Amino acid sequence: MKYFRQISIGAILAVAGSQNMPAADGIDISHLGTNNTLVRVTDGNSRYVLFPVEESVDDATLNLLLDGKQEKTLRIRLARNRVDYYVPFDISAYKDSKIIFDVVTTQGRASVREASDDACWKNIRLSDTFDTSNTEKYRPAFHHTPLYGWMNDPNGMFYKDGVWHLYYQYNPYGSKWQNMSWGHSTSTDLVNWEHHPVAIEPNSLGQVFSGSCVVDSDNTAGFGKDAVIALYTSAGINQMQSLAYSTDNGETFTIYPGNPIITLESEARDPNMFWNDETKEWNLLLAHALDHEMLIFTSPDLKEWTLQSAFGKGLGAQGGVWECPDMRHLPVEGTDESKWVLICNLNPGGPFGGSAAQYFTGDFDGRKFTADTDSEGNVPTKWMDYGKDHYATVSWSGAPDGRNVVIGWMSNWQYAAEVPTHQYRSANTLPRDISLFKGTDGQYYLKTVPSPELLALRDHRTVSAKGKSFGKSPVKFALPEANDGICEINMSLNARKADKVTITLANRQGEKVDMTFDPSASTFSFDRTQSGLTDFSHDFPAVVTAPTLRNSTSQSLRIFVDRSSIEVFDGEGNFVLTNLVFPGSPYTTLSLAADGGKASLNSLEIYTIKTSNK
Numbered sequence: 058m059k060y061f062r063q064i065s066i067g068a069i070l071a072v073a074g075s076q077n078m079p080a081a082d083g084i085d086i087s088h089l090g091t092n093n094t095l096v097r098v099t100d101g102n103s104r105y106v107l108f109p110v111e112e113s114v115d116d117a118t119l120n121l122l123l124d125g126k127q128e129k130t131l132r133i134r135l136a137r138n139r140v141d142y143y144v145p146f147d148i149s150a151y152k153d154s155k156i157i158f159d160v161v162t163t164q165g166r167a168s169v170r171e172a173s174d175d176a177c178w179k180n181i182r183l184s185d186t187f188d189t190s191n192t193e194k195y196r197p198a199f200h201h202t203p204l205y206g207w208m209n210d211p212n213g214m215f216y217k218d219g220v221w222h223l224y225y226q227y228n229p230y231g232s233k234w235q236n237m238s239w240g241h242s243t244s245t246d247l248v249n250w251e252h253h254p255v256a257i258e259p260n261s262l263g264q265v266f267s268g269s270c271v272v273d274s275d276n277t278a279g280f281g282k283d284a285v286i287a288l289y290t291s292a293g294i295n296q297m298q299s300l301a302y303s304t305d306n307g308e309t310f311t312i313y314p315g316n317p318i319i320t321l322e323s324e325a326r327d328p329n330m331f332w333n334d335e336t337k338e339w340n341l342l343l344a345h346a347l348d349h350e351m352l353i354f355t356s357p358d359l360k361e362w363t364l365q366s367a368f369g370k371g372l373g374a375q376g377g378v379w380e381c382p383d384m385r386h387l388p389v390e391g392t393d394e395s396k397w398v399l400i401c402n403l404n405p406g407g408p409f410g411g412s413a414a415q416y417f418t419g420d421f422d423g424r425k426f427t428a429d430t431d432s433e434g435n436v437p438t439k440w441m442d443y444g445k446d447h448y449a450t451v452s453w454s455g456a457p458d459g460r461n462v463v464i465g466w467m468s469n470w471q472y473a474a475e476v477p478t479h480q481y482r483s484a485n486t487l488p489r490d491i492s493l494f495k496g497t498d499g500q501y502y503l504k505t506v507p508s509p510e511l512l513a514l515r516d517h518r519t520v521s522a523k524g525k526s527f528g529k530s531p532v533k534f535a536l537p538e539a540n541d542g543i544c545e546i547n548m549s550l551n552a553r554k555a556d557k558v559t560i561t562l563a564n565r566q567g568e569k570v571d572m573t574f575d576p577s578a579s580t581f582s583f584d585r586t587q588s589g590l591t592d593f594s595h596d597f598p599a600v601v602t603a604p605t606l607r608n609s610t611s612q613s614l615r616i617f618v619d620r621s622s623i624e625v626f627d628g629e630g631n632f633v634l635t636n637l638v639f640p641g642s643p644y645t646t647l648s649l650a651a652d653g654g655k656a657s658l659n660s661l662e663i664y665t666i667k668t669s670n671k
């Protein structure tokens with residue numbers, strides 16, 4: 058067991074009928090009943106208690122008692138039959154206290170003896186170290202992932218003093234959803250991330266769900282000039298909105314004693330606030346999840362919020378729940394116009410099943426959002442990304458140079474907890490810069506391009522081709538094999554007389570991804586049904602299709618391949634498809650074939666990627 062090289066393992070005796078059992082050194086275990094066990098830490102000098110996890114069992118509830126007083130509650134899938142992995146609980150702050158975990162399990166047991174046989178009691182131990190080096194073949198090399206444990210929504214992102222702060226829905230005690238806290242990472246280039254301690258933990262009002270942060274540069278809230286203010290959902294039995302503030306640039310937060318600051322009679326979550334420069338007040342959007350609307354509030358001081366209006370009833374995609382709102386005022390490229398965009402994540406109800414991010418373009422007067430309509434007077438449904446793995450997308454507050462930068466959770470609630478990784482679950486998408494363009498139908502659409510920081514990742518150009526014509530029999534290129542084939546593919550093609558062009562990434566095992574450009578239908582599709590491991594969920598194998606939003610036989614693309622994801626960006630930003638893939642081995646060839654006539658590859662470059670995550 059590599060995590061515990063440094064510690065000695067105490068004698069493990071399962072004495073029949075005994076209720077007090079010697080466990081690892083420094084830990085004393087007393088079974089009180091079939092579902093209740095006390096774990097006493099008798100050596101408080103170690104840094105961590107390492108809890109053994111078995112993913113398929115139910116959560117046990119662990120009440121941490123310090124000198125007999127309840128400090129916090131954790132939920133951990135304590136191992137019953139086998140240990141899948143360990144999770145650390147840091148006890149270094151409690152050195153001077155008597156530490157007891159009062160553990161309540163939920164699985165049925167016939168006797169205390171049976172309960173005492175659980176694998177967790179034999180394997181729980183103390184350690185001064187916890188090894189977070191990568192043990193997963195599918196861990197992305199240039200996408201943000203937590204060091205270990207479960208992650209969903211990116212949230213609370215803000216930019217300050219050259220640093221991009223990214224918080225995320227985090228479970229530090231297992232690779233499935235639970236114990237929602239705000240994990241924290243920072244970056245100076247949006248690509249290489251440094252990991253920090255958990256910033257906000259569950260407290261007496263409940264778990265800490267998604268929310269947002271702003272830098273209060275005018276001290277409107279009274280916590281100090283440039284304090285970082287976080288609003289998040291406290292999820293107890295019901296959901297309410299809470300405030301926390303940080304005076305150390307988002308490293309640690311103080312929970313506001315006046316919480317909760319917004320309460321409603323029905324489920325509402327994921328507060329997203331921003332300074333409205335036109336009305337000179339704060340705005341807040343709150344997802345009225347089951348009512349399929351976004352509530353819009355105003356505030357002078359971030360603490361007192363007034364409900365002004367609700368947007369969305371009956372508009373856009375209505376399946377599932379509405380979650381994680383965001384709103385930005387965006388320029389329309391090539392014009393001096395600007396429009397407001399309201400982002401509305403929903404789950405399920407996405408165009409290809411499960412979760413997805415829709416958006417509305419329109420006008421906003423600081424109180425009310427009015428969506429644009431099409432020529433028939435209807436509000437059209439528009440999607441930010443046409444892949445299956447793009448959710449909870451929100452933007453950075455205070456991005457420099459007027460930029461609008463977003464990032465999404467690169468998974469789907471349909472199977473996020475089943476994907477074939479263990480040490481961690483889920484990555485975030487690559488960062489994207491968004492603006493608007495006017496489509497041929499007169500509608501405004503999001504233009505989404507990979508953030509310019511990604512250009513700096515290009516390392517060696519392994520392929521450079523120009524002016525090749527191809528037909529039914531494919532033209533082939535080698536993909537880089539270094540570092541598990543991570544690469545960027547940049548190409549421009551013209552379907553000319555062909556009905557369709559298919560771009561295929563394949564490995565030697567015959568696993569492949571087919572992407573098909575159909576100029577007459579103005580669509581681009583992505584087929585991952587034969588991409589590798591797909592049978593962990595029947596919702597995973599899928600063919601997804603994006604509208605190209607242009608009438609043209611030309612198509613340029615930037616495709617980013619990481620170990621378990623492919624992001625396809627239209628060269629001009631008209632569409633994006635983000636999809637997870639789990640190939641048995643990396644894809645090694647890129648081929649292009651055309652149906653019904655000859656097509657041409659105008660240019661192709663393939664680059665290896667520089668990354669600090671190996």
Ligand code: FRU
Nearest residue numbers: 210226237266267380381449
């Ligand atoms: C979206 C979401 C949010 C909520 C969070 C909980 O994925 O359901 O609405 O705040 O996840 O982790």
